[in-house]
Amino acid sequence: MWDARIRGVNTDQPPRPPQQKRSRAAMERMLDAAQELIAERGVASLTIADVAARTGVAVGTIYSRFASKDALIAAVHDRWLEQVVARVQTEWAAAAAESADFEDFVACYVAAMITMFRDHGALIREFVVRTIAQFAPGNAARHKLQEAFTHVCEAVLAHPDRPEHADRRRVTLAFRAVQSTLEWRVTTPRTEAPDNDWDTLAQDLPRLAIRYLTEETRT
Template identity: 30%
Template sequence: MSSPSESPTQTLADSAISRAPRQGRSLASFRRMLDATKALMLERGSEDFTLQDVSDRGAVSIGSIYLRFESKDRLLHAVIAEELQNIVEKERELIEGILAQSSSLADFLPRYVDGYSGFLATHAQLLRTIMQRASLDPAVSAPGRETAQKSADLSAKAILTFRDEIRAKDAERRAHAVFRIVFATAARQFGLGSTAESADDKIWDTVKSELSVMALAYLQYEG
């Protein structure tokens, strides 16, 4: 049962499981259920698979799946919640690594644009499926929004590490705007919120190299 202060993503994770595993063998079986479901989501690029597919892929019985999850939706909720939590932590590690290599805003921005766009490319396949589910499932939409906000806050905070170099009066607003611009541009390239056909590698190579230049000029503009 969730507490009033629990995050939407943790609430999704907690409510997904009917009976939590406690011993080694059941924990291993539970892990195979989640891994098999995630593998099928990546392989199919959708939720177009059955619990029998999960059973076969994960070498777990249908009865074992229903012991832990009352439905396929609940199993998907568990996988999505775990993935959203992992994404935030991996993104935090990525940004901390970029900051450690950067001594100025001009150093940071190209590394950030390149690193963050690569991060989205790596996770795009699963993120597309999660976003499709979030558009139809209120239980997933709130955790999705929470993850998006955490992502924005992580990037903006990193940009604001170089606050002394930002000449704009409202530095926080500009930092968040830079994240939104970078995300929106990269997301289009990798088919997040758009069709895969909208991607163009040649255009993206040019735009990516210029994004950090535009972001730096925008952050240092005093108007």
């Protein structure tokens, strides 16, 4: 997920930046409405007319800010990604400050990942796992999730009580396993995985990561 590319959305024409406070607020309402609709229906079903109706403005008002539906989707994606990464980094910083014990430290980081996927499952499914749009090469937004993942691994590797055998390869694999399971969860209907609800994953995934990182491999 973290380094997935989004395909199909042309980001060559960024939204025209609002110049006044009232105008900025109006633009945020447009983005809020579009984000809600994407979460509810998916990107494929999003229309400018629906965004205008939910925002309470004319269709032309939306087009005065965004040249196309693709440009609107790209703006929603970039804003959402900034918000999610900022929130997760805040939670991880709190975990680092509160968890002196290595196992608690790992559990807190995994819990933050679970919370992110649970709270943003619909948008993660649309924007990342299904790779429905494509960033231009070198776009900074494309690297934010990868940077967040790298931050997790570096924090775990730097913990003073980390077991020696929990090297970079094992730490990376442990958190990739958590990540992949969460990606699977947000793309799988509940009826196909009735035993893997969020509460169950919240119990099992921290244990999985902790056990893998703390138990030495038998040879």
